[in-house]
Amino acid sequence: MLAENELLQHPGFTSAAELTALPALRVVQPDGQANEELLSRVSDEELIAMYQQMLRVRLFDRKCIALQRQGKMGTYAPFEGQEAAQVASAVCLANKDWMFPTYRDHAAAMTRGLPMQTVYRYWMGQMDGFSVPDELNILPPCVPIATHLLHGVGAAWAARLRDEDTVSFCYFGDGATSEGDFHEALNFAGVFHLPVVFFCQNNGFAISVPFARQSASPTIAKRASAYGMDGIRVDGNDAVAVYLACQTAIHKARNGGGPTLIEAVTQRFGAHTTADDPTRYRDQAAMNEEWRRERDAVQRLRLLLTSKGLWDDNREEQWIAKVGNELVNAWEEAVAKPFSEPIEMFDHVYSKMPAHLEEQKKLLAGGGLA
Amino acid sequence: MLAENELLQHPGFTSAAELTALPALRVVQPDGQANEELLSRVSDEELIAMYQQMLRVRLFDRKCIALQRQGKMGTYAPFEGQEAAQVASAVCLANKDWMFPTYRDHAAAMTRGLPMQTVYRYWMGQMDGFSVPDELNILPPCVPIATHLLHGVGAAWAARLRDEDTVSFCYFGDGATSEGDFHEALNFAGVFHLPVVFFCQNNGFAISVPFARQSASPTIAKRASAYGMDGIRVDGNDAVAVYLACQTAIHKARNGGGPTLIEAVTQRFGAHTTADDPTRYRDQAAMNEEWRRERDAVQRLRLLLTSKGLWDDNREEQWIAKVGNELVNAWEEAVAKPFSEPIEMFDHVYSKMPAHLEEQKKLLAGGGLA
Amino acid sequence: MTRMLNMVQAIRDALDVKLAEDNRVLVLGEDVGVNGGVFRATDGLQDKYGPERVIDTPLAESGIIGSSIGLALNGFRPVAEIQFLAFIFPGLEQVFAHAARMRYRTRGRFTAPLVIRAPYGAGIRGPELHSESLESLFAHTPGLRVVAPSNPYDAKGMLISAMEVDDPVIFLEPTRLYRAGTRDVPEGSYRVSLEKAERLTEGRDVSLFAWGAMVPVALRAAEQLEKEQGLSAEVIDLRSLMPLDKETILSSVEKTGRAVIVHEAHQTAGLGAEIAALLADEAVWCLRAPIKRVAGFDVPVPPFSVEDAYLPTTERVLAGLKEVVMAE
């Protein structure tokens, strides 16, 4: 980990007072070359674990796209390209911390321990796809853009009021920064000096709309200063940079240092969702080429690991095989589990079912009218 | 007027790229001493006209408080203390420009030509208190905080689409900067580079809540940079500073230079509304003392005018007498005019009255049930 | 021990009781702290419980409600004040998309037991957007409870219940009744049901349904009907608007065969329609007259000089009662 003042002095970082259009913090270059000094803050085990997880979620993502194409899942939101941003941030959190993901952040949620099966079930439109194991404070994917940032604020506030050192960690996209709730959340966090990290994956697009149409400000990190908080801009395809930035912001939040806005600059490699056709709004061929050459986060980390002798083709193959089994097993479990019964729709609307819902439930059960 | 680059080079101004906690632009000191170089941009006639208008609206404001106390008007929102901010901004606008005031900005609206009688009628709860003369693009006072900023954005957008050089000018308070709509409005204005001026009267309070509780950012002007726009912070009790800042921002907007955020630092001298008791949340006695000594905008401008030989006790007396007559005459007209008839509530709901409203209208007219 | 309290005092008392006995309870909103609320409903509470439990927030309703949801997720029981009901508009996404669905979405794993208190209704010469009645919007949103007390006793007891129930509650406070009279209100804790209507008068000839500030209007109209025609109206204060106390509603109309519903919200798609629809379905065989609604007109609440004509008056309710009792 970096010391807080060390972080603030690094050329990639900036305090609220100095924010301008920034270069992003990068530790590992696309060819796997690294800034050794910064890299030394991360252990080999951590690097390997992140890589394995990134590869795992990428394979999961591709499997989901295939399942969707086969009609076995509903519309699916892939995250390929954003593995470093999601995995390297999520590994920094503890069980007690609160995570607020969007529909695209299941890589982060799975990294924190959300069962793969649950994620499958979510995209199958099953009710238990929204269930979260008791020991994890992960909210289900938030669909209405930017709204969950305020939940992160509130949960962080609760922690502060109880003098707990838990942190709220909110995931969101570049498009989300245009919503009023983004503003209100950051403003509350600033005013009440709350332990929350706002982690924006700036993948350059909100569906088809490029970032330049979202904001006249060239960076998102820069907006931190409007809320009296620090902002950090990192190369979101560099797992090590993401890891260091998140770890520092989380540590700061945990220790009373208040909120941070992190902008992880990354790319969504594929479509917005399986219902989207990215060739309508961008040159996907050019993007593919550039991405494979210098943006692919998984490849970059693999190059680093290989150069350090921590990974090789053999380990790669074994890992892929292992994950392949997991993907299949989890899917089999997901479809073997009973599907949601219509009647379950009446549960959990209220803490105690009111009379009119009892009636409606009975009618549905009896095949009646309503 | 200042040239645009001249403005940007003045120590009181800053471009979006350099925004930090700023000193505010001030031209006239509390004792009436002025920066002669900047003062020379304003003609003597303009200075006198602004002073007269500021005194006029102050007397109007006090009259309204008295009328409210006598039960002749509903809850009233006084603006004493904010005369320079409102008058010196409004004089910069042309008839064709669009003005979006709040419930506290009737000084600005009257300066632009809204009849005094209309303002009386508004606070009497009469329907025609919301009517605006055809030749003026002034919206009625906006009650839901910050929402009208988006209307300013849209009206400015329309002007730009038609290649007209009209400007939208939006009034709002420090509290309004916390609402999501503030953010969305400034963001749209920045993205579409629209001819709109966001004019914030930072009077330090949103009802009882001090500015430090609204925002962790020490200034509002600073927030401009989050939207890629310029921000200006001015002494809002200095009519000349307000005038120069607004004139420059309006000129810039009119000529394709895009939006500006102006923060006019001022004080509301009295209560939030006649229903409010400011002694509950601030030391009003200390405030009175300080305010009279160095914050009173009317007094400051009078000292300047007197020192320049442009004003004296005699002119003051005559002006007060003249305004006194106007206040009384306008009030007499306001109460002589027929009061709103309940039946009018059915008009203007739709462009053409639908059947169910025809029915309801008939029932009310007939004293029936509805 | 009881004291005579008006509704504002009763509400403050409820907050005081729960702040004292449950350290999960927080009060937050615009001007609720130092200022004690623009209606003084939270007066003195910040002095007593400190600025960490009675909190002045920035001016942002989505922020207030959204962060209250987060506070509730993480163990607190926030009571958020919205200064006037229509100022909940910017926070509706948080109410509709999250507060109402948190329990449902997460299958009970996470819940959002918050109370949103808001003064509502017309009749106090307020400026624009200070007089709205929006109960049907919330009643149409599964997952929310919606209640509106009509007197100080109920206000305190229902607010205590609202702070204890594990669901989000929209707690509507009829501004016009805030200081309209006092009642004996017990000290300390007591509960009033969040689901039960209250029959205020027994009647044979017509059922008269009302809530909030329309309750006194309904009572006056019923009195007048008795005086003028010797007919008795059964006045029912619904109190709970979601869920509705169907049993009480139906059993009254089964007896009287006639119904008038009074509310100050706009008539079209107001909650009166729901009650009429219930009756038209389940009590149609008992109906001996048209079901009448006496409601706010389908126009925006007008400027205050004419707002009284917008509102159902005793005369309009009486006219409605007469139409119904004379039908056949």
Add this chain to the structure above:
Amino acid sequence: MTRMLNMVQAIRDALDVKLAEDNRVLVLGEDVGVNGGVFRATDGLQDKYGPERVIDTPLAESGIIGSSIGLALNGFRPVAEIQFLAFIFPGLEQVFAHAARMRYRTRGRFTAPLVIRAPYGAGIRGPELHSESLESLFAHTPGLRVVAPSNPYDAKGMLISAMEVDDPVIFLEPTRLYRAGTRDVPEGSYRVSLEKAERLTEGRDVSLFAWGAMVPVALRAAEQLEKEQGLSAEVIDLRSLMPLDKETILSSVEKTGRAVIVHEAHQTAGLGAEIAALLADEAVWCLRAPIKRVAGFDVPVPPFSVEDAYLPTTERVLAGLKEVVMAE
């Protein structure tokens, strides 16, 4: 000249026609430009009319609606797309506090004639909050017009009318019908009323009211009723939800004496209640059976694997019809 178009094509055609003939018309929203809309309802329009008239906005619904109000104030006719109806939540303040009131507030001096288009309703396996039906919220807001077409012909004609009327219009597009079938749709301009319901079948035994995606469901149920019982239902497509075509509604029930109302929004405080309430007031003497509503249940629209059970089905509507025709 006519062509066979589906509803998405018909909507695009309406926009195309008005963009061409009225330079005050603008189309704006998220992904409506380069991408042509997530349902392709604006496909090709930016290429044809340029990025100043078919505009991709930032991701902010209050911004979209609020700035559309400003555009309308200053002479334009914006047609704002909300990507899915529930995403209007953050923009509701602009709709309720401003779009609906601008004309009223300013006594006609300023108006806000904008159209808000939004796909609505369930049945397309959408993620959470992609399937809501919120018509009653808007119908309860004086100053708004609310319409929902059920076929390509109406969709085009009503959208053209909506772009021409001087009031704000909430234009609800039943997602499930977007590509559910084609109809002969005339080229060029034509108008369909924003106030008139359409009687789709003549019937004697029961009136069946529906709109949007429930219209085909109602028709199927009516057919089934005919087949099974030889009884005829009069199916009425309301089309306009605010104002309601009271005349058509009442005259049908005066004839049949029976009514069933179908909608996919939650039953409680849904628009079906308003129709039932109208009938219980003004047609009570004609009623020969309880008025039944067959509606979405009072639960949040559930995840898509079970959404079909949330929605009124032909079977549920048929059961409702049978209950009503067999009553007495």
